[in-house]
Amino acid sequence: MTDTRTAAAAPLHPSPTDGTRARPVAPAGPRRGVGVGELVLDGGFWGRLQHTNARATLAHCVDWMERLGWIANFDRVAAGATGGDRPGWQFSDSEVYKLLEALAWEHGRTGDESVNATFEALVDRVAAAQDDDGYLNTCFGHAGQRGRYSDLSSGHELYCTGHLLQAAVARVRTTGPDRLVEVARRAADHVCREFGAGGRDGICGHPEIELGLAELGRALDEPRYTEQARLFVERRGRGTLAPIALLSPAYFQDDVPVRDADVWRGHAVRALYLAAGAVDVAVDLGDDDLLAAVERQWTRSVERRTYLTGGMGSRHQDEGFGDDWELPADRAYCETCAGVASVMVSWRLLLATDDVRYADLIERTLYNVVATSPRSDGRAFFYANPLQQREPGADVRPDAVNPRAEGGVRAPWFDVSCCPTNVARTLASWQAYAATVEGDVVSLVLHASADLRVALDGGGELALRVRTEYPTDGLVRVEVLDAPDRPVTLRLRVPHWARGATLTGPGEAGPVAVDPGWAEVRGALGAGDVVTLELPTEPRFTWPHPRVDAVRGTVAVERGPLVLCLESVDLPAGVAIEDVRLDTSVAPRAQGDGAVVAVAAVAPTDTGAGRPPFASHRATSDPDATVASTVATTQVALVPYHRWAERGPSTMRVFVPTL
């Protein structure tokens, strides 16, 4: 069984909660991700996050959407009681769908019946709001509302539908067809009728329908959906969307056709969802030109428009990409959802090409953007993820909707609250990004303590037990629990930063140096065989490219896949974060708790108070003119970026000036 299209269609008739091979992305082609049920986490970094997501975040999202009336919007449509003030933005339905997707993965992975009950209760309310012809939206098309598809630029109707379809994919692949799958099928059929060849020649201002249709097409073996996704991708970039206020067509990627574009631009989440959908279409239809276009865009965007954290989006103004090399640390937007979307794109490209660089970016983004968003209790989230905080964020108001997408404060909910549910669905399906399978080759993409039992395409299973303290320690021990009695290949990813890594295969005398990329063990494997990968996770300095003006003269500290940051709460009293300069002649030193200690000079800068005007500029190059003479050498602790602002309002910086 090497045809993954067939494999994808298989879960149409599974037993309930047979989510073993269920996964969000199942393209045509020889390579697949593991299913959410093929890998069980044994605690660790991601196990804890997934546990908190299940225990706290899912209910948190249900509670807030009930409280704000976003779920009740469906009840009002069902009751014919629309018109008047409707709570939430025009795209609030999508949050309910992303939550449904998260619940579906959680239930599919664990079989937790209480999660399933929440899911089914929500689905009943959603389904009741569907119109007879399959249209489903609580903001448009009913009494007292604007007409269907009357505002493609900002109405988000197709965007919402796309998320509905993704939720249905999660469901059909974990439990099989059910009421939500039927709702999604009718919604997708409606979209194909309405926007198919000969129908409305339109696209949605916010891409998402493309990847939703493509994946539901795979899950239900329905090529009409793939074709509709292709139409939406091809229609884009021709300037057909009506302008929104002061935003340019690049804002929603309607400036250049997808296959002609060289770089991502405009609203980052839109650009990335579109790219993900384009990969889906390219892969399923064998459109190599389109695939090459997205690879080209990835390459330039990751080179020049991506932060050290993997964060994307340099501008608050349009939540968008900036120009090449425009990567301000302080005003970095790096929306959490853009991190989620970036993982979605890179994962599709990894499946399509096997190129390890996509896996490297997935890891970087998961650790430093996605994991940064949720507070440790899973009940508050970062929306923006800047790399420098100049003013301490305000105290969290535990019970308030946060109107702003600024950095520094994890808020329980937002006016535009796309990030919490996006984090929830990603964490609930984290397993899906952990490994790939191609024929008899199993590749470990993300290193984490876990038990893995993978069905090989050539028949039989490979069962592995991975144990590691990664990311704080670089030793990854893989024990074979079960393997077929034919040669197989086990590959372990060596991240791009891991210079000096070694691999010890079963029966080998000692470690062998391995380069970044895929480290392979080939041949017959038997129960009890052990493979050991040792990744160098000593802290290291990372300098910015000289074209990144915003952080010239600074350095960052990384440790394994983790980006670290200097946070004001770790500084001696009276020392401002702006006064610290790192001494890069002394190597940074790891601490057991994930922190890193570096040597620094503390040189209080004269802020110019009382010396007007233009204290911010001076006519001499002598730094002593504005740096006070008392310079003290000290040690400073840097903490993993994903942990920052957990100890109250603080100032923070990832890139620290050097001595």
Place this chain on the structure above:
Amino acid sequence: MTDTRTAAAAPLHPSPTDGTRARPVAPAGPRRGVGVGELVLDGGFWGRLQHTNARATLAHCVDWMERLGWIANFDRVAAGATGGDRPGWQFSDSEVYKLLEALAWEHGRTGDESVNATFEALVDRVAAAQDDDGYLNTCFGHAGQRGRYSDLSSGHELYCTGHLLQAAVARVRTTGPDRLVEVARRAADHVCREFGAGGRDGICGHPEIELGLAELGRALDEPRYTEQARLFVERRGRGTLAPIALLSPAYFQDDVPVRDADVWRGHAVRALYLAAGAVDVAVDLGDDDLLAAVERQWTRSVERRTYLTGGMGSRHQDEGFGDDWELPADRAYCETCAGVASVMVSWRLLLATDDVRYADLIERTLYNVVATSPRSDGRAFFYANPLQQREPGADVRPDAVNPRAEGGVRAPWFDVSCCPTNVARTLASWQAYAATVEGDVVSLVLHASADLRVALDGGGELALRVRTEYPTDGLVRVEVLDAPDRPVTLRLRVPHWARGATLTGPGEAGPVAVDPGWAEVRGALGAGDVVTLELPTEPRFTWPHPRVDAVRGTVAVERGPLVLCLESVDLPAGVAIEDVRLDTSVAPRAQGDGAVVAVAAVAPTDTGAGRPPFASHRATSDPDATVASTVATTQVALVPYHRWAERGPSTMRVFVPTL
């Protein structure tokens, strides 16, 4: 006659076009600015700009507003034909008023009857739209429109009225009461009835009414208007404005009362108009606490939130101030209107305090923000004035409304087109900022070739002829043409950057060193006496304060009051602007045309193409890792910033990395 309140009221009965002492700001207190007719420019930097403004810009603004229907909006109200689509934003009336103000100053200064005819024809159409009770607005309050003051946060009704009052001030002080003055009086009376004590307890989302009321109160000797301005100032900062979408109360300065604030924040133009109005209220009512508050805000904002150009506003998102030291060069917003507003604030503070630092900022802002906006033909304008352009702006579409406020392209008109008319009214009244008079002391604030004939408060006149090539040359020669036969004081401003300046008084043997500040000549002056000021205008390097992260490791070049910039069109073929590093060990050298030549190394940086991923970051501090080995030393020309992008689309930077 030392009571300037009386002096301000005097033009109520002047002969037509007797604009001699007419000026935009006439506070209580001993110090006054010169009138627009007291100084006649003799060509030079500002003479040329003023000429182009008169010859091209005024008609350009009339044409665009006719074409877009912004003027016809008044006709529709007069005809009772409101409702349906109304062209322009809700604040478009204010553009007509700012144009009226510009026309009034131009006519008052020159007596040009064709300008007057344009003015009067426009006033007839505006006046016809006024409601019986004095309310005047084309967007609210009529059939098919939203109700009066139904949206104080974003309706801009009082903002528009404020600009109407400023136009009327220009008129009453140049020609005396006329139809517009009567319209303004009725509008102001309406505002006092509606928003006075016991009326609506509201404020406008966009400050401007405060300074309009205060100045009309001065011009018409009507303390009720000053009192209403005071009420608006005092009501602000108490969180009464309904939130606008994702913007915080700081956006419209409704977060902290004016007298309690320490720094400007939020939307820059709003913050500055409010500050100007607060100074007016403070001065006229003797409120020293309020005046001290604005001085305190100026000090910190100029120290930490102001660009080298004098530009204000670091963020595109809300057109607003950033945090302290957040001064990105590339995403500097530095709206032209914020430059105009900053001059308005500093001028009021200069009159109130005589502190020369306010004059220094006025000069810096006029040369490097206000003069940067208009194209040399006066028919296109910058809206944003960034200090770095990473991608060349698009070609100008000569006949199009520009939807975006980005840098790099001067556009003929904007969707929100506040800047052209703001530049027009400022240039038409430029004289008003050139000098101050206090008793028998005349102080030259801005140096320009001009003939000056100033009525002294103690009686008689002081007539001066100033000749200079400033700002490209530092020699300022002042010849006395006429003086009273008693001792008087002539002061010439020595800018803060002018270390090593000298002054030669009448009859003195040679030059005397003078420090930055006011250089004085006291005593009896007679016709033929000559005073010579020599300012050092050799180019100089200016380093940023170390807390300004965005430009660490760079240097700027200044020459006199001019900030210079490196523009791609001046570089050898094949050299990117990012590859230039200035050699600060060699002093920059002036060229005759205002340009400056500096020594630089050209070091092409490896952009990382083909070396994925994360080329923008590297694990070594060796610059050679990303800088190619071929480094050539060359000379580069820098041009005055105000001239940039005059030669087609280009990339540009003010702060250039150093070797």
